[in-house]
Structures are given as C-alpha cells and as structure tokens.
Amino acid sequence: MRKFSAPEQQTISSFASGLSAAILLIVLMSLVLFIVLKGSAYFWPSQVFKVTTYDTPNSEVSVFVPSSVNIDEFNQALSDKLDAQFSNSALPMPLIVVEKVDAVYQISLNLGAIQYGKFQQVNTPNSERYQLAELNDVVADVAIFQNQLHDIQTNYLTVLHRKIALLNQSGVGEEAPARLKELEQFTYWQQKAEALRHKLASYNLIFIDAAGQPFDVLVKDIDHLFQPNVMSLFDKISYSGNKIIEFVSESPKQASTSGGVFPALFGTVLMVLLMAVIVAPFGAMAAIYLHEYAPNNMTTSVIRICVSNMAGVPSVVYGVFGLGFFVYTLGGSIDSLLFSDALPSPTFGTPGLFWAALTMALLTLPVVIVSTEEGLRRVPEGLRAGSYALGATKAETIWKTVLPFASPGIMTGVILAIARAAGEVAPLILVGAVKFAPSLPVDSEFPFLHLERQFMHLGVFIYDGAFHNQTNTQGSSMMFASCMLLLIIVFILNLFAIIVRNKLRDRYVRI
Amino acid sequence: MLKLFETETLSLDKLTDEQTAIKVKDFSVWLNNSLVLNKINMRIPKNKITAMIGQSGCGKSTLLSSFNRMNELNQKYAFSGEVELDGRDIYNKKENVAKLRTKVGMVFQRPNPFPMSIYENVCFGLRIQGKTERRMLDDIVETSLRNAALWDEVKGRLFDSALLLSGGQQQRLVIARALALKPEILLLDEPTSALDPLTTLHIEELINQLKKTTTVVIVTHNMQQAARVSDYSVFLHQGELIEYSDSDSLFTMPAKKQTEDYITGRYG
Amino acid sequence: MKRHLELNTHISGKFNQELENLTNSVLTMGGEVEQQLINTITAIRENNASLAERVLLNDLKINSMEVQIDDECMRIIAKRNPTASDLRLIMTVSRATTDIERIGDEICRIAKLVTKDKLPPSDIVLGGMLMIAEKVVFMMRGTFDAFARQDEKSAVAVYEQDDAIDKKHKELLKQTANEMQNDHTDMQKWFDVLWAIRSLERIGDRCKNLCEYILFLTYGKDVRHSSMKKVVKKLMK
Incomplete structure (x- = not known):
C-alpha cells in the first residue's frame, strides 16, 4: 500500500473534512431551498391556461387549468405526460391546444x-x-x-x-x-x-x-x-401578501386544502411554550440534584446513564406512555375526583393540550438535564467557595450564584427542547393533537386557557396533508407552505431562546 | 541607649489571650486518609499580619482554611485537635459555620467576583444575612470599597458588572466583599498569585492598611511577599510547623536550618 | 544621566517610611559626628579635658548607631528586596555609616590629645591644627548637606575642598617637623600630635569618600578610584 507523505496526508485530511462540511451545507441548503420554493409557490398567483382537447374532429373538451409555470413549460410538461400515456396505447393521441386567455x-x-x-x-x-x-x-x-x-x-x-x-x-x-x-x-x-x-x-x-x-x-x-393572467407585478405581490396573511390568520377550509393554518400555528406555539415552562424548572432541578447534592457514587452514575439513554428512546414510545399513563390513568383519576358530574364524557381523561405538553416535556427532559449539568459543570469552583466564604449556606450558594451562572446552559437545553418538540408528530397524534379542532385552546371563557382541549399542531397538519392530499397539487402546495411556516416557527423560537441565552451569557459568564 | 528605629514585636511565646486572635492546639488534618497537618500548635496575634510560607503541599492552605472550616467542603476530611477563636473551639458541634465564616472572611487565589454588579457583589454577604435597608447597604458598600482602596476607581459605575473590572480591581472587590461583613479575621489564600507585580504591591499596601482593624493571615508562595507584608511568619514543611517567629528575625536570622535552606532557595 | 531619587513614592507606605527613617538616621549620625568634632576643637582650644572625655564617651553612641543602621539595612534588604535606586541608597547608607563611624574614631584619637594632656607645646602647630580642623568641619558639614539634599554639585564642590586640606596638612607637617627639631624632649607627645594631624587629614579623606557615595547614589556610577576631574566632566554633560 502506498504511503502518503506528510503534506499529502495534510491535504487529504483537510480535503475530506472540507468535503463533508460542503456536502452537509449543500444538503441543508437544498432542503431549505426546496421547502421555501415549494412553500412560497402556494402564495404566488398561478396563471390559468385554457386546455382544449380534440378527441374527434367535432368533439372538443375545454377546461381552465391553473399552473405556476409559463405557457411553454406547461406545454412541454403536458406533451411529455401525453407521450408517456399514449406511446404504448392503441388509442390515437388526442390533439391538445393550450392557450392563455386574458379575460x-x-x-x-x-x-x-x-x-x-x-x-x-x-x-x-x-x-x-x-x-x-x-x-x-x-x-x-x-x-x-x-x-x-x-x-x-x-x-x-x-x-x-x-x-x-x-x-x-x-x-x-x-x-x-x-x-x-x-x-x-x-x-x-x-x-x-x-x-x-x-x-x-x-x-x-x-x-x-x-x-x-x-x-x-x-x-x-x-x-x-x-384576473390571474393580466395581473401586474404589484397586483401579484399584494395578492401574495393577502394570501400570506390569510394563511397565518385563518382556519383551514375545504378539508385543509385552502384557507389558513392559524389554529395549528397557535397550537404549536402554545404547546411548545407550555412544554418549555414545564421542562425548564423540572429539568434544571433534576440536574441540580444530580450535580450538587447527589453523592458521587455508582447510583448517580447509573442515573446519569439512564438520563442520557432516555434521549434515545423513540418518541412514539413516549406518545404511548403519555396516552396510557397521563391520559387514561392520571386523566381518568382527575376526572373521577374533580369532574365526576361530567362523566361519562371525559374532561381530562382524553388526549388534550396539557397531556401533550407534559409528554413532550418528558421527551425533552434528558436534553435539558444534560445541558444544565454541562452548565453547572462550567461554574468555577472559586465562585462557590467565594459564596461559602461569605457565610452562605449550600442552598443560598446554589440559588444565588451557581444557578445564575448556569442559566445559559439551562437555556441551551430549552432551545434544544423547543426545536425537538416543535417538530415532533408521532407522540402528539396520540396525546392530543388533532387534524381539526373546533376551537382554540385559548378563548375569552373562564379559565381562558383550556388545558383539556385538543389542539392543532403544524407537524400533525403537515403529516395529515402529506397523507390525504397527494392528488391535489394545490393542497400539497399548502403542505409545503405549512412546512415552511414550521421551519420559520422553529427558527424564531430558537432565535428568541438564543438571544435570551446570549444576554444571560454576557451577564454571567466571564468573557 | 538611643534607638534609631522603632520596632515593636510581641514575644510569640508570651502572647496573652487578649493579644491572640486564633489559638491552634494540637491540630492535625487528614485529607483522603493521608496526614496533611501534624499537631500544629500556634497562636496568631491579633491585628497583625501573619504569613504562612512553605512548599506546595506543605499544608499551609489547609491550615488557613481550617480557620473558617472551608476545608470541610472537601470530601474525606478528618481532623483532631482544636482551633480556638475568642476562647471558643470552632470545631464544636454547635458552631454555626455560616456565622463563623462571616467573622472569618476569606479571599482566594483567583479573583472570584460574582457575575453581578459591583454593588451587589459587596452586598452579597449582607443580603444573605437578611439586611436589605438601602441606606445602610449604601453606607457599607462605600466604606468597604474605600477600605479596599477601590472606591475612587468604581464609584461612578457601581451598578456595572463586576466582571468588567481588571484582575487587581476584582481582587480588591473580593476583599471589599469580605470587609463588608466586618470580619475579625481575614484569611488570604495566595491573593496576588494571579496578579501583576504592581497590582500585587497595591494589594499588599491594602493589607497593611487593614491590620488596623483586622487580623490578617496570608498564605503565599512568594517568600519576598511574605517578607514584605507580614509581621510574623510561619514556615511549614510536610505538615509540620518548623518555625514561627517575627518576620524580621525569620528572614534575617532564621533559627532552624530547614527555614534557612528554604528561604535562601537551597531546598532540593 | 542624573536620576532624581524619590524615596517617598513607593506603593508601600511602610517602605517609604523605612527609607526615610534610614536616611534620617544617617543624617542624625552625621550630625552627631559633626558635633563631636566641634566639641573636640573646643576642648583643644580651651584645653578642656572633661569635654574631651565626653567626646570619648559619646563615641560609643556613634558605634551603636552604626550597628543599628547596619541592622536596619540588612532588614530592609531581606524584607523589601530593594532594587535600583533603593538598593543604591541602602548600599550607600551602609558604606557611609562605616566611614562616619571611622570619622568618629579619628575624632576620638584627636580628643585623646586633650585627655592625655598631649597638646602640642608649639602655638604654631596648635594653630595650624585648629585651622585644618575648622576646614574639616566645614567640609563635613558640606558633605552631610549634600547627602541630605542628594545634591551632586555641592558634593563635587566639597570633594574639591579636600585638596586645600591636603595642602595645609603638608605645610603643617613641615612646620611640625621644624618644631620637633627645636624641642625633642618629649618625642612621644610629638608622635601623638603627628597622629592627630594625620587623623584630621583622614577625616577629610573620609568626607571625600562620602561625596563619592553621594555621586554613586545620584548617578548610579561608582566614581571611586578614578580621576575626579574626568568623572565630573563626564557627569556634568
């Protein structure tokens, strides 16, 4: 086998690593680009072509067909399709005329x-x-x-x-x-x-x-x-604008093929926020126990390994657990204790927002624990010693010096948790996200936030759209638009959390 | 006979209880089952600066942190003997360690200001004691910072983050933070080893000012610093107290050969 | 290059205090020696044996001062690790005290003329001695002034006074030799007188040394054993 000289090795290793990074970048870019192109096509007004088919010289069938491409491409695509359809068929190929009708x-x-x-x-x-x-x-x-x-x-x-x-x-x-x-x-x-x-x-x-x-x-x-065929650019833009506003502010229509996705958007954000509120203190507390109080022995190590492994459990397992334990067992008990007059129709004993948030919190807990522990590990020993030397007890030290210092770590955990929860579908279908919810989980009725209600979720919406509307081009386009929206939501939530984290870091961590 | 130079040195053997800040009696410490301090007996004089010198691992830091029970934070810590403060053994079962530490302040090797404002750093100990009256806090912050020779440098930016200060300022802030609790004793564990020489001199001068009201015990690796700053010096070697006397004699005419070898740089 | 000495600008206030005390103690010692010489002159002039006796006793004090100052120098070197001008100051002080103490010893030798009643029988010699002694007092005063002010110009000026003293000293030796030829009844006395005259000259030399130390202190250059004129030319540039 040929031996490589040192400079060659250098070149090979830098080339290989650079190549991997480049591939990664390309994959990422094409994913985003694909989603954005497909998604934004939904908002752009499509042109309408009149397609006339002459089967026999005297019988003709005409339809208006919307398309997002121009007339030449449309013609090309159509004839390709016909070629494929009729090349092996005995039937004569029909004559087809495509024209652009302004009116x-x-x-x-x-x-x-x-x-x-x-x-x-x-x-x-x-x-x-x-x-x-x-x-x-x-x-x-x-x-x-x-x-x-x-x-x-x-x-x-x-x-x-x-x-x-x-x-x-x-x-x-x-x-x-x-x-x-x-x-x-x-x-x-x-x-x-x-x-x-x-x-x-x-x-x-x-x-x-x-x-x-x-x-x-x-x-x-x-x-x-x-009139889609005679729109000026300005008209098109204002049409798109209206459509975007409609998309994010209205309910879905026509079995989720048009209209907006506001309930899904709202449900996603609400569920994620609720989950963050549950998981952040819970995870931070668990990490504090593991890092500050737990004795440094086998049991603690085993717990740590278990926590790390929890992150690898398939999410649908969490969904099943949420359904079986939270919804049926816990929810059922709550119903029989507090809402017994409404039985047999369940209040909390049915999939709902709270259970979904709780399940997602459980799902993302390991992430928060691990990154909080990482944050706690980064707290300098001198800081703790300084606090003790001023007469602080252990609890005061943790609460006043260690925790603020570790807060960027907690935020990192929350960021990761948000990213994961916003994109999760499988467990949500089991514990509360539905294809169509009649009402939002927040309204003007007391207690304003209805934790027991079912809710819509963008991920579930996309999943549903991808399954049931494969034939309808417009509908699948809306699915892409929802994908784009989901990306944007995750991006915004992450951005927000990153800004908060950096603020904390500037404040608490030595540069 | 005419005396040209005024020197006042207390005889360490005949120190009265009023002149004593800390009395160490047959004090031994084991860390991770190995003997670190072996039957130390000494009296640290009140309102004086006492330096501890010795090689790394000779037990000087352990002895220092025994005075406010900071060494208990280590796992596997065992001791025997007594450390008396105001005639009371601080290792008795009823001792309130948190309160003890407010009376025996400690400053560490690396400046460790808390990630908060300068003002809040100085207030930290007071707030823990539940003192929140704004006017009183303001007063104490100002006095402490003045005593730590930092007031003039930071008075305009008390509410900026303490982390923006330079190393020397941070260390003085940490001293101010300890002073805010009006400690009787201040323990300094190599307080200048992370600082540049000039800042070191500033801190030393500050320590010298502090002895008017406070007993200072300082651990240092820097023999010259011990010589410069201290009134009394202890030389420890492998957990044993080799020599303890006033710094003038220790650094000009040490009584023990081991001390002589160490301070003249002849140690192996 | 002249470096101005600033003793009181150290960060450590205690160090400032110590250095100031040290220079003051040297000046105190110098003042003491000066007073000794003046007392000796008075004792010779008035043939006052008790005053001379006091001068002899007082020398113990000067000796003790030397020891104390040396101790303090050692203490400062051990505790403060002085460098540069501080180090030169302490070296200067240490050397100067030795010279001052020697001056004290020389004065004792002169004072012993009075206590042992061995004043020269000739008025010419006595007058010459007193004249040289006055010059030496003047020079010594100038030396300590220069030290107190760390003024190298006056140090050089004082330094040059020694030539005059040496000249007078030679003249006086000639005169003494003449007198000795006339009166050789008590040769032992003449020897003591000769020693005393030599001591006076030696005091002048020691003052010269002190001036060299002052130059060393202010310029950081050792000017001992070199031709003073060259040195001064170089320094005054």
Whole structure:
C-alpha cells in the first residue's frame, strides 16, 4: 500500500473534512431551498391556461387549468405526460391546444373552493345589469343584507328558540298562549330571514366556463375575484401578501386544502411554550440534584446513564406512555375526583393540550438535564467557595450564584427542547393533537386557557396533508407552505431562546 | 541607649489571650486518609499580619482554611485537635459555620467576583444575612470599597458588572466583599498569585492598611511577599510547623536550618 | 544621566517610611559626628579635658548607631528586596555609616590629645591644627548637606575642598617637623600630635569618600578610584 507523505496526508485530511462540511451545507441548503420554493409557490398567483382537447374532429373538451409555470413549460410538461400515456396505447393521441386567455377570472369562494370563468354579467333582484366595475356597490348591498340576516339569527331566532325549548322543558301545554305567542314571533322572524336569504340568492354573477357553458356564483359566496393572467407585478405581490396573511390568520377550509393554518400555528406555539415552562424548572432541578447534592457514587452514575439513554428512546414510545399513563390513568383519576358530574364524557381523561405538553416535556427532559449539568459543570469552583466564604449556606450558594451562572446552559437545553418538540408528530397524534379542532385552546371563557382541549399542531397538519392530499397539487402546495411556516416557527423560537441565552451569557459568564 | 528605629514585636511565646486572635492546639488534618497537618500548635496575634510560607503541599492552605472550616467542603476530611477563636473551639458541634465564616472572611487565589454588579457583589454577604435597608447597604458598600482602596476607581459605575473590572480591581472587590461583613479575621489564600507585580504591591499596601482593624493571615508562595507584608511568619514543611517567629528575625536570622535552606532557595 | 531619587513614592507606605527613617538616621549620625568634632576643637582650644572625655564617651553612641543602621539595612534588604535606586541608597547608607563611624574614631584619637594632656607645646602647630580642623568641619558639614539634599554639585564642590586640606596638612607637617627639631624632649607627645594631624587629614579623606557615595547614589556610577576631574566632566554633560 502506498504511503502518503506528510503534506499529502495534510491535504487529504483537510480535503475530506472540507468535503463533508460542503456536502452537509449543500444538503441543508437544498432542503431549505426546496421547502421555501415549494412553500412560497402556494402564495404566488398561478396563471390559468385554457386546455382544449380534440378527441374527434367535432368533439372538443375545454377546461381552465391553473399552473405556476409559463405557457411553454406547461406545454412541454403536458406533451411529455401525453407521450408517456399514449406511446404504448392503441388509442390515437388526442390533439391538445393550450392557450392563455386574458379575460379569465379566478373566483375564490368563501368556503375555499376556486372556480375559473369568463365574466358575463351581474344579476341583481331589481334586474338592473351592472358592470363588473360596479361590483363593489353590489357587494356592499349584499353585506348589509347579510348583516341583517345575521342579526335576525342571533338576536331573535336563537333567543326565541331557546325560550321555546325552555317552555318545552317546563312542560307548558301545546296550546298555551305564551307558547303560541313565541311561536308566532318565531315564524315571523323565520319568514323575514327566508325573504332575506331569497334576496341574497338573487344577487349573483354569471360566468362562462371553458366549454362556453354559463354558471352562476352567488355574490355572498365570493371571497375575491381577479384576473390571474393580466395581473401586474404589484397586483401579484399584494395578492401574495393577502394570501400570506390569510394563511397565518385563518382556519383551514375545504378539508385543509385552502384557507389558513392559524389554529395549528397557535397550537404549536402554545404547546411548545407550555412544554418549555414545564421542562425548564423540572429539568434544571433534576440536574441540580444530580450535580450538587447527589453523592458521587455508582447510583448517580447509573442515573446519569439512564438520563442520557432516555434521549434515545423513540418518541412514539413516549406518545404511548403519555396516552396510557397521563391520559387514561392520571386523566381518568382527575376526572373521577374533580369532574365526576361530567362523566361519562371525559374532561381530562382524553388526549388534550396539557397531556401533550407534559409528554413532550418528558421527551425533552434528558436534553435539558444534560445541558444544565454541562452548565453547572462550567461554574468555577472559586465562585462557590467565594459564596461559602461569605457565610452562605449550600442552598443560598446554589440559588444565588451557581444557578445564575448556569442559566445559559439551562437555556441551551430549552432551545434544544423547543426545536425537538416543535417538530415532533408521532407522540402528539396520540396525546392530543388533532387534524381539526373546533376551537382554540385559548378563548375569552373562564379559565381562558383550556388545558383539556385538543389542539392543532403544524407537524400533525403537515403529516395529515402529506397523507390525504397527494392528488391535489394545490393542497400539497399548502403542505409545503405549512412546512415552511414550521421551519420559520422553529427558527424564531430558537432565535428568541438564543438571544435570551446570549444576554444571560454576557451577564454571567466571564468573557 | 538611643534607638534609631522603632520596632515593636510581641514575644510569640508570651502572647496573652487578649493579644491572640486564633489559638491552634494540637491540630492535625487528614485529607483522603493521608496526614496533611501534624499537631500544629500556634497562636496568631491579633491585628497583625501573619504569613504562612512553605512548599506546595506543605499544608499551609489547609491550615488557613481550617480557620473558617472551608476545608470541610472537601470530601474525606478528618481532623483532631482544636482551633480556638475568642476562647471558643470552632470545631464544636454547635458552631454555626455560616456565622463563623462571616467573622472569618476569606479571599482566594483567583479573583472570584460574582457575575453581578459591583454593588451587589459587596452586598452579597449582607443580603444573605437578611439586611436589605438601602441606606445602610449604601453606607457599607462605600466604606468597604474605600477600605479596599477601590472606591475612587468604581464609584461612578457601581451598578456595572463586576466582571468588567481588571484582575487587581476584582481582587480588591473580593476583599471589599469580605470587609463588608466586618470580619475579625481575614484569611488570604495566595491573593496576588494571579496578579501583576504592581497590582500585587497595591494589594499588599491594602493589607497593611487593614491590620488596623483586622487580623490578617496570608498564605503565599512568594517568600519576598511574605517578607514584605507580614509581621510574623510561619514556615511549614510536610505538615509540620518548623518555625514561627517575627518576620524580621525569620528572614534575617532564621533559627532552624530547614527555614534557612528554604528561604535562601537551597531546598532540593 | 542624573536620576532624581524619590524615596517617598513607593506603593508601600511602610517602605517609604523605612527609607526615610534610614536616611534620617544617617543624617542624625552625621550630625552627631559633626558635633563631636566641634566639641573636640573646643576642648583643644580651651584645653578642656572633661569635654574631651565626653567626646570619648559619646563615641560609643556613634558605634551603636552604626550597628543599628547596619541592622536596619540588612532588614530592609531581606524584607523589601530593594532594587535600583533603593538598593543604591541602602548600599550607600551602609558604606557611609562605616566611614562616619571611622570619622568618629579619628575624632576620638584627636580628643585623646586633650585627655592625655598631649597638646602640642608649639602655638604654631596648635594653630595650624585648629585651622585644618575648622576646614574639616566645614567640609563635613558640606558633605552631610549634600547627602541630605542628594545634591551632586555641592558634593563635587566639597570633594574639591579636600585638596586645600591636603595642602595645609603638608605645610603643617613641615612646620611640625621644624618644631620637633627645636624641642625633642618629649618625642612621644610629638608622635601623638603627628597622629592627630594625620587623623584630621583622614577625616577629610573620609568626607571625600562620602561625596563619592553621594555621586554613586545620584548617578548610579561608582566614581571611586578614578580621576575626579574626568568623572565630573563626564557627569556634568
């Protein structure tokens, strides 16, 4: 075997290490780049192409297809796809024409669905025909009616319905005058609401689809309306901005294929913060015991090894433990002790935010313990001695000098814990994160923070999206957007913790 | 006969109890089962500076930290004999160690200010005693810093971090921190070994000022420092007290050959 | 190059005190010796045996001072590790005390002329002796002044006075020889007188030494055994 000379060895070792670092960097960059590109494509308005397929000379089928690429690339991709599909088939390859139609509108509906069509006319009940430019006036009218309808529903119909229900409960007779009066009122308001609904239904827009067939869209259902093929750059940017705001501030629509991810975002941050609040003192305390009080013997070493090994336990195991112990055993006991009147429907005996935070705290505890111990180990012996020499007891020494000095270490642990908890999915599915939660865990009702509620989590949301929406390009794009958001969240949480740590370090640690 | 130079040296053999700050009686220490100090007997005079010299591992630091029971923080520590302070054995079972340490302050080799403001560093011991009255703390901080010859340098930035001070300032701050508790005895464990020569001289001068109110016991590796700063000197060798006398005689005419060899640099 | 001596600028206040005490003690000793010489002159002039006796007794005090100052020098060297100008000061003090003590001894020898009643019978010789003694007192005073002020210029000036003393000394020796030829009844007496005259000259030499020490102290250069004129030229540049 050839022997390398010293300079060659030098070169080889520096090259090999440099190469590894470069590969790592490339992998990391491409991961971030991929997520960011795919994710941000969700916010950018896509163009719409009219695709017409001529199967036989006289039968043609046209559809509007949105795409984020330009027309040449779109054509290329389409013909590649057709080649693949028809090259081994007996059927003749259909003739396909792709064209970019400027006048086409993208109609985003309130419920999240998107339709495409050319505008034809605006219909109103007084049968005046408005142009699209006057749509705003129409929308304002519609909004007034909708408010009225809402008013009737909440202030009258709901109230009356409750009154009648009360009467039913107290066993008032069918023909009792009070009941009749309420019923009469109820019918009156119901008719009024019906009339309003009818009126609202008559405000509609007629569009023509790709095949030339007209279809109507109710004005009240329209969220926004624009022409994707003729947008200026400024329009596109403002569209993207709106979409980003919508993404982070609204609930998901259309089975998580459009709308926003606010509940998931909120749930993630809340769960992580709750977990940090639980794990930081708990982990720090455990580390202090191990490092300061525990005798330096076999038992302590065994405990240390166990703590390190805890970090390697698969997270789903923690999830199962959380479900079995926290949710069923602990939660069940709490229910039978404190919420027995609500049984058999469980309060704490079901997966929820608190159990999720607790499970994640358990999962990240080893990280915090290890890094806190590392921080404690870095406390100079002289500092402790100085404190003792001034008449401080052990507890005072730990509390006043050792702990502040070790606080950057604790923060490092918390940073690592946050990064881990924000990205974890498997245990969360078991102990409280759900695909769709009807309400946020924080609201204006006492006690404001509802620890027993289930919550949405970005990781779970992405996981769900990746599984169930593989066919829908738009939906998977939203999944990427959520990924990007999750990255940003982890990044921001980490950044925050790093800033705090550096502040502490500047304050407490010798430069 | 005319005396040109005033010298006052107490005879160490005839020290009265009033003149004694610490009385050590047959004191032996074992660390990790090996004998570190062997039956030390000595009286340390009050309001004087006593230096301990000797090779590394001769037990001088152990003896020093026996005076405020800091050596108990080591694991595997055993002792016999007595150390008396004000006629009371500090190793008795009822002794309040925390209180003892407020009366017997200690400064270490490396400056170890706490990572807090200068003001809070000086207040540390007082706050532990539960003293929080602001005016009183202010007074004590100022007096202590003045006594430690640091006040003029830091008075404008009392609330800055103590870690921003230079090494010599930090060591003086640590002394001020000990002085804030008004200790009767101040133990200095090689207080200048991490400092440059000029700063060392400043600290020595400070120690010299301190002896008006405080008994100072200083351990040093630097024989010249012991000679410069101390009134009395102890030479320890392998856990034994070889010679204890006033520094003038010890450094000009040592009584024992071992001492002579050590201070003249003839030791193997 | 002249280095100005600053004795009281050490960080250690105690050291300052010690050095100041040391220089003061040398000056005290010098003053004492000066007084001894003046007393001796008075005793010779008045033929006052009791005063001369006191001078002899007082010499013990000067001897004790030498021992004390030497002890203190040793103590300071041991405890303070003096360097540079401090070290030169202490060496100077140590040497100077030896010379001053010797001066004291020489004075005793002169004083013994009175106690043993061996004053020269000739007025010319006695007058010459007294004249030289006055000059020596003047020189000694100048020396201690120069030491107190560490003033090398006056030290050089004092140094040069010794030439005059030497000249007078030679003249006096000639005169004494003449007188001895005229009166050789008591040769023993003449020998004592000759010794005393030589002692006076020796005192002048010792003062010269002291001046050399002052130059050593202020310039850090040992000027002993070298031609003074060259040295002074070099130094005064």
